Amino acid sequence: MLQIAAIRENKEAFAQALTKRNIDAMPMLEQAIEVDERRRSLQAQLDETLSQSNKLSKQIGELFKSGKAQEANELKAQTGELKESSKNLAEQLQTAQNDLQELLYNIPNVPQESVPAGSTDEDNEVVEEHGAVPVLDEQAQPHWELVKKYDIIDFELGNKITGAGFPVYKNKGARLQRALINYFLDKNTAAGYQEMQVPHLVNEASGYGTGQLPDKEGQMYHVGNDDLYLIPTAEVPITNLYRGDLLEEKDLPIAMTGYTPCFRREAGSYGAHVRGLNRLHQFDKVEILRIEHPDKSDQALDDMVSHVKNILDELKLPYRILRLCGGDLGFTSTLTYDFEVYSTAQEKWLEVSSVSNFKTFQANRLKLRYRAGEKQTELLHTLNGSALALPRIMAGILENYQTADGIKIPEVLVPYCGFDMIQ
RNA sequence: AGUGAGGUGGCCGAGUGGUCGAAGGCGCACGCCUGGAAAGUGUGUAAACGGCAAAACCGUUUCGAGGGUUCGAAUCCCUUCCUCACUGCCA
Numbered sequence: 232m233l234q235i236a237a238i239r240e241n242k243e244a245f246a247q248a249l250t251k252r253n254i255d256a257m258p259m260l261e262q263a264i265e266v267d268e269r270r271r272s273l274q275a276q277l278d279e280t281l282s283q284s285n286k287l288s289k290q291i292g293e294l295f296k297s298g299k300a301q302e303a304n305e306l307k308a309q310t311g312e313l314k315e316s317s318k319n320l321a322e323q324l325q326t327a328q329n330d331l332q333e334l335l336y337n338i339p340n341v342p343q344e345s346v347p348a349g350s351t352d353e354d355n356e357v358v359e360e361h362g363a364v365p366v367l368d369e370q371a372q373p374h375w376e377l378v379k380k381y382d383i384i385d386f387e388l389g390n391k392i393t394g395a396g397f398p399v400y401k402n403k404g405a406r407l408q409r410a411l412i413n414y415f416l417d418k419n420t421a422a423g424y425q426e427m428q429v430p431h432l433v434n435e436a437s438g439y440g441t442g443q444l445p446d447k448e449g450q451m452y453h454v455g456n457d458d459l460y461l462i463p464t465a466e467v468p469i470t471n472l473y474r475g476d477l478l479e480e481k482d483l484p485i486a487m488t489g490y491t492p493c494f495r496r497e498a499g500s501y502g503a504h505v506r507g508l509n510r511l512h513q514f515d516k517v518e519i520l521r522i523e524h525p526d527k528s529d530q531a532l533d534d535m536v537s538h539v540k541n542i543l544d545e546l547k548l549p550y551r552i553l554r555l556c557g558g559d560l561g562f563t564s565t566l567t568y569d570f571e572v573y574s575t576a577q578e579k580w581l582e583v584s585s586v587s588n589f590k591t592f593q594a595n596r597l598k599l600r601y602r603a604g605e606k607q608t609e610l611l612h613t614l615n616g617s618a619l620a621l622p623r624i625m626a627g628i629l630e631n632y633q634t635a636d637g638i639k640i641p642e643v644l645v646p647y648c649g650f651d652m653i654q
Numbered sequence: 655a656g657u658g659a660g661g662u663g664g665c666c667g668a669g670u671g672g673u674c675g676a677a678g679g680c681g682c683a684c685g686c687c688u689g690g691a692a693a694g695u696g697u698g699u700a701a702a703c704g705g706c707a708a709a710a711c712c713g714u715u716u717c718g719a720g721g722g723u724u725c726g727a728a729u730c731c732c733u734u735c736c737u738c739a740c741u742g743c744c745a
Binding site for chain 2: 240270271272274275277278279281282284285287288289290291292293295296303304306307308309310311313314477598606608
């Protein structure tokens with residue numbers, strides 16, 4: 232959520248920056264400013280009214296104490312009107328606040344200078360490409376065939392017990408999955424990220440805090456009996472650990488990592504691109520998150536990108552880094568780098584990580600601030616990224632490391648797996 | 655799940671209708687004292703919103719959350735969430 236005070240000061244700059252998202256934000260911005268003016272005027276009126284009735288109440292109290300009951304009762308008669316109008320003003324103020332919030336909820340975050348123009352994923356800018364694409368022999372297969380051949384992932388079984396998009400990992404597949412989680416967590420903690428194990432269900436307030444609610448309600452599984460949501464990413468519980476906090480500069484930066492399963496309804500996704508591990512309702516992911524001083528978040532994003540690069544380099548997977556264009560940029564982000572691994576057998580790039588700087592957009596919803604001076608608090612910056620999402624890494628390994636004799640295990644994972652081949 | 659007791663500032667804790675943003679203590683900050691420190695001592699010590707572009711200052715709100723009673727609520731009533739203890743169940 233953007234800050235209304237900042238919009239008020241320079242709406243042109245906001246509108247200009249938002250053209251990168253191919254929207255004309257000016258009408259929304261102006262409407263927000265208008266509602267905000269209404270809100271402030273109502274606030275002032277209400278305060279004045281309440282102030283008057285507080286004064287009267289005090290007088291009445293004093294009169295009663297000194298035994299002047301009659302005078303007190305006369306004053307009492309005057310309070311009715313004030314009460315009426317304060318009630319009235321309070322209602323109007325509430326409406327104005329709700330209106331303003333709704334408007335602000337619908338304005339996306341402002342893209343950074345470096346975000347390329349464009350409308351679809353075709354316009355994303357390839358900033359780096361690493362690793363050699365292996366040459367596979369003729370019998371090379373996509374991962375959904377390989378997992379059957381080696382009996383390591385069973386989609387049918389998942390179908391039976393739950394439904395489509397809930398695979399069952401078996402044998403060396405399960406072990407490889409566990410190895411990846413441990414490997415990622417070890418890499419992240421070694422880089423200074425504090426490991427967190429958090430609940431996989433969150434309440435409504437947390438959903439609002441990170442921006443899944445109200446707009447993406449349909450993407451989350453909702454547990455009606457208890458009014459809780461299954462997390463779509465560890466970002467939600469981990470970021471919300473700091474919801475409402477006021478930090479000291481010495482506490483910064485805060486860097487956390489956590490492994491969780493992620494649950495996504497993915498309503499409306501069908502077809503070939505959701506085949507196999509490409510898109511699931513439940514998948515595993517290890518996430519990294521940072522809470523940063525506003526001056527340091529740009530550097531932090533670069534550091535996170537380097538960190539993810541380092542992991543992919545170690546896994547020796549061919550990958551590229553994209554800078555998302557304005558049209559593809561997530562609602563809450565100012566700048567996002569996507570990492571894609573090349574799946575040789577599918578001849579396709581698979582997104583395995585997305586690293587973003589949200590600046591104050593989430594912090595504003597979360598009310599996550601730091602003490603910036605004696606009498607001053609300011610919003611912090613939040614960032615997060617996947618390090619990494621499991622299924623497509625798994626797909627990438629299976630497909631790129633396949634040989635006629637079986638699937639080789641990347642060297643760095645061998646100690647974690649306890650074997651070096653899936654045969 | 656049942657019964658009982660609770661939820662007050664960074665922390666502990668007092669406060670059952672008015673002068674309570676809230677005693678007292680701890681902690682923290684600054685000063686005095688000291689060769690330096692400890693001890694002692696003095697002062698200060700919440701946030702949000704508005705007036706306002708900012709400071710000073712002023713106003714409003716906030717005692718788990720939401721509603722209600724009242725001229726006036728931390729205090730009374732209702733709803734709800736959470737914590738603790740005992741009982742039940744259970745990995």
